[in-house]
Amino acid sequence: MTRANRLLAVQLLAAGMVAGLAACGGDSGGPPTGPAPGGSPGPSGATITIANGRVTPSSVTIAVGQSVTFVNNDGQARNVTSDPHPVHTDCPQINAVGNLANGATRLTQAFPASRSCGFHDHDDPDNANRRGTIVIQ
Numbered sequence: 359m360t361r362a363n364r365l366l367a368v369q370l371l372a373a374g375m376v377a378g379l380a381a382c383g384g385d386s387g388g389p390p391t392g393p394a395p396g397g398s399p400g401p402s403g404a405t406i407t408i409a410n411g412r413v414t415p416s417s418v419t420i421a422v423g424q425s426v427t428f429v430n431n432d433g434q435a436r437n438v439t440s441d442p443h444p445v446h447t448d449c450p451q452i453n454a455v456g457n458l459a460n461g462a463t464r465l466t467q468a469f470p471a472s473r474s475c476g477f478h479d480h481d482d483p484d485n486a487n488r489r490g491t492i493v494i495q
């Protein structure tokens with residue numbers, strides 16, 4: 359290898375390393391599903407069923423300390439998460455339901471305080487048929 363060739367090889371190597379570094383940056387993950395606190399379910403105060411592409415009922419009222427049962431009979435997985443999309447931070451108790459396979463049933467964690475909590479299907483967040491509200495009294 360001549361001196362000129364060796365210099366060229368070093369330059370090509372350096373250029374490759376810079377390109378490699380540039381390709382490493384950026385966010386490769388999908389949207390976060392939000393924090394999943396270490397809470398546990400309480401007694402179920404209401405049941406929301408997903409079927410025919412919609413949640414029924416779309417609004418339920420429960421007591422402080424209770425959970426909501428989600429049942430998925432929609433023929434495919436549905437992803438039940440707290441508003442707001444995509445951070446799911448309002449009522450992380452809902453994120454305990456998360457990705458719910460067809461035929462599966464899962465409880466939210468117990469809701470610790472009186473408030474209203476919106477939820478949505480994270481895989482179709484603007485679909486009003488799969489949005490709803492949990493009112494904790």
Ligand SMILES: [Cu+2]
Pocket residue numbers: 439442443444445446478479480481483
């Ligand atoms: Cu979402």
